[in-house]
Amino acid sequence: MADLLLPPRSATDIFGDPIDAHPLWFKKECFLKAAFDSESYIADLRTFVPFENLRSELQSHLSSLKHELVDLINRDYADFVNLSTKLVDVDAAILRMRAPLVDLRDKISNFRSSVENSLASLQDGLRQRAEASAAREVLELLLDTFHVVSKVEKLIKELPSSPADWSNGDGVPSGERGSLSNAYAENGTSVRETQSMLLERISSEMNRLKFYVAHAENLPFIKNMDKRIQSANLLLDASLGRCFIDALEHRDAIAIYNCLRAYAAIDNTTGAEEIFRTTIISPLIQQITHNSSSDVEIGTSEDELEEYYQQIMTLIDRDCKFLLEISSSANSGLHVFNFLGNSILKEVLSAIQKGKPGAFSPGKPAKFLKNYKASLAFLCYLEGYCLSGSSVSKFRSEAIYVEFMKLWNVGVYFSLRFHEIAGALDSALMMAALTPLQNKPSDGNISPELTLKQSLTLLESLRACWREDVLIISCSDKFLRLSLQLIARYSTWLSSGLKARKAGNTGSNPGTEWAISAVPEDFIYVMHDIDCLVTEIGSNYLESVLRLLSSSAIEVLDLVKRSILQGGEILKDVIPLIMNAVRESLVEKSVEDLRQLKGITATYRMTNKPPPTRHSPYVSGVLRPMKVFLEGERATKYLTKDARNELVLRATEEITDRYYDLASELVNVARKTESSLQRIRQGAQRRAGASSDVADHNISDTDKICMQLFLDIQEYGRNLAALGVSATDIASYRLLWQCVAPPDRQASISF
Structure with missing residues (x-):
């Protein structure tokens, strides 16, 4: 019975499958799903089915669907033909349905046109309103600008007009003292203070005026007022400068505070710093320079800065401390001023460049180092007036600070010290023979155990790298490298000499003659000195270096310690070579x-x-x-x-x-x-006929x-x-x- 339901088989159907049978991966039910997507379906199948096979199966399936459609039409052909005969008066029904739809469309079109007209009218009104508002704002801005300019000019007229007036009485001209007193002095404040308060008020108004001008600088009205604004600026700067100078001369803290706030309001910190430099700092420096010139005539070196800095610091404490304390007071808003750098350091640097140009020259290393350390101490003194770490960082980032530090060419200084220290050792190592010490030094810093001049020179050179009169902490990495190079040079001198001794040739490597002429007893000195040097390097010398670099990070100190100890190990590695040389010499004898x-x-x-x-x-x-x-x-x-x-x-x-x-x-x-x-x-x-069996018992x-x-x-x-x-x-x-x-x-x- 099951065989009757199967389609007929062809003669070539060997395995009994139907002709139209599809492979297992081709599932016709996937086309009937509502979420079927042809592209994703093909992409999924192409991962394991060749494109030609997929296309063949789809074409076969399409052909089978067409056959089914034809079979379906043929099977119900009568009903298919009768379908057209049942459609009676379709056109009339369509006309009846079209009329209300057309009417509805016309109404919607009319309503849409009305809404669009209303919207256009509304947008035009809003635009006009915005233009009016903008024009009103511009007008108000112009009016405010005019009022502020007028107000500033009026307030400026109340100020003294000449520098002589600021020193008359309490600092104002007699003709204007009454008006100022009526306006400000009723509270019991001095006239100088009232002047500074007035200037602070004018500066505040001028700051507001700058804001208005910045927002309307292209308008003709503002351009017409430009001369008045510039004149007001000039008058304000002149008046503020005179008031600030007068306050500095009389050390009026309140007036100084008000003037600084005025300078900060108009963003003219440079003006205040320059006035302080020229009014207070420059006369002090000139006085010190004049005294230094007198000392030079007596016999003091003109390029030494230590005493020069001491005098400057004394005068700063006496004549500048009051202003530095005012500008650095908490919550004053005066942190924008940099009197330390742009006033004090700038004037000091200018004076040194003019009066002591040789102070920056590294040609004389001892004097250069002394001046350099004195300068660092002076900068440290100035940093003492900074109240926080951020202010110290800001001071160090100033252009004048950077310029001052660039003048100290520590690279050239180190090069000179390098040639001085390394040259001394190289000269000692180039001697033709080992030089025993006859009179050993009594200095406690030099080990009395050393026996050779070459070894003593090495130890002196190593200690010279870290002497107070040689070392610059900022170059400590270079001096550490120099120390290691000195140890390596000494070790190379020993090993090269021993190799030349073994080869019996010194012509190709100068500085190895000592090893050829050395006797075994001389090598005892060498081994003894190496032991002393290794002990000294790993104990006292290492401790002194780490003490000098104690402010560095622990990781840095650890690296320094390991590098120095490694240098000692390099020396110890030469001892077996020396032992071999002594042994070979004794064996040959x-x-x-x-x-x-x-x-x-x-x-x-x-x-x-x-x-x-x-x-x-x-x-x-x-x-x-x-x-x-x-x-x-x-x-x-x-x-x-x-x-x-x-x-x-x-x-x-x-x-x-x-x-x-x-x-x-x-x-x-x-x-x-x-x-x-x-x-x-x-x-x-045997030839003589004697018996050969006779044994010789001798x-x-x-x-x-x-x-x-x-x-x-x-x-x-x-x-x-x-x-x-x-x-x-x-x-x-x-x-x-x-x-x-x-x-x-x-x-x-x-x-």
Whole structure:
């Protein structure tokens, strides 16, 4: 029954699927969903279905839909044809429905036109109203401007007109004193105060006038009033300046306060600062300069600034402190003034540039540093008048402050100090030989333990970098780098000399001659000085540097500490090279005596001498250079116990190695020679008809040589024990013992 429901199969339908069967990914029900979107549907399928396959399936589906539509029409064709016959009088119905719709559209159009006309009329009215309002505002602005100008001119007329009037009586002309008194002096204030109050009021009105002019500067009315405004500005500036000068001369705090507020109101802080500079500061500086010129005639250096600054600070405390306190008072609104920089520092800088131009020259480092530190102290004194950290930062950011600091060329100063300090060390290191100290300095700052001038110069140079009369804290990073460079230079001088000594060539590297001419005792001084320098650098020297930089961050101090300690480690790395040089020198001297060992063969070869009974004379001289070196005054006093033990052990091991090489070669040659002679002797006996089985019971020359060597190495072992070295601990000595000892003594080493 199920087979009857399936569509017919073709002959080529091998697997029994229908011809129009679609793949599993093609789902026809997706087209029937209300939210179906063709683009998203295709995009989803294209991720795993080729475009050609998708297009083929869609075309197949379209074809099947068309076939279904045709089948549907054919199936209900009668109803489809009758549909047109049932549509009777459709046009008449359409006309009946169109009439009310047209009428409604006409009414809506008429209403819309009416609304648009009303809206246009309303917008035109609003525009006219806005224009009228703007015109009214402009008119009010012009009227206010006119009233303010008139008011300012009226108030200015009440002010004195000449500088002489400000010094008449209480500071006003007699003819105007009555009006001023009537207007302001009824409250019991002085006339100078009333003048300053009037000027503050005028300044306030002038500030308002500037605001009006800024908003209507292009109008003809304002342009016509420009001359009146400029005249009022000039009169106000002149009157305010005279009042401020008079207040400064009489130290009238209230009048000064009012004048400063007036200057702040008209945004003319520069005018007040300039008046204070020319009226108060400049005469003071001229007075000090005149006194300094007199001192120069007596004999004082004209370029020194320390005493100059002291006089300036004294006069500032006496004659300027009152104004600085007024301008820096809390909640005064006078923080906009910078009398410290634009008045005091500006005048001081100008006076120094004119009267003491050589003070800024780094050509004389000592004087330059003294003046530089005095200048920093003076700036610190000025910063003492700043009441907060922000005001100090503002003072340091001022153009005059930056200009003042740029005049101090600390870079050139450091370069001069660099050549001075580094040059002294370089001169000491270029000497052709090590220079022991004859009379050691008694200065407590110099270590009395150092023995060489080169080492002493290094320590003096390192300390010179951080002396008070050399160091500039702002260049401390450069001086730290210089210190490390000095240590590296000293270390390079040592290592280069030792390499040249080993290579036996000094021509290509000047400054290494000392190492060629040095004897082992000289290297004791070098090792001792390195130990002293490392100890000094890691303790007292490091502490002094960290104390000078104590104001720096902890991270910075940690980096400084590590870098200095690393410099000490660089020096310690040279000690093994020096030990090798001493060892090689001692070994070479010892080997010179060992070469006499070859004479043993000549002593016993075909001489019929009796067997030896005592050691050879050369044995006593093998370790004599080592013994003399260790018992010398320098080694006894300066060579440490650890260095002594290490040197003795390594040197004796190498000497013993050379001893074994020479002895084993001597024994091997003797045995080969003995064997050759024995074969020759046996051949001669056979030719003579003698029996070759007769044994020679005499001691051979090789045995005598081995006996002599055995006696020698026993004495050598005793000499090693005298130096504190156990011969049995040396591998080459054990081999030497086995090489020359009799068979019955091979098992144990004793002497």
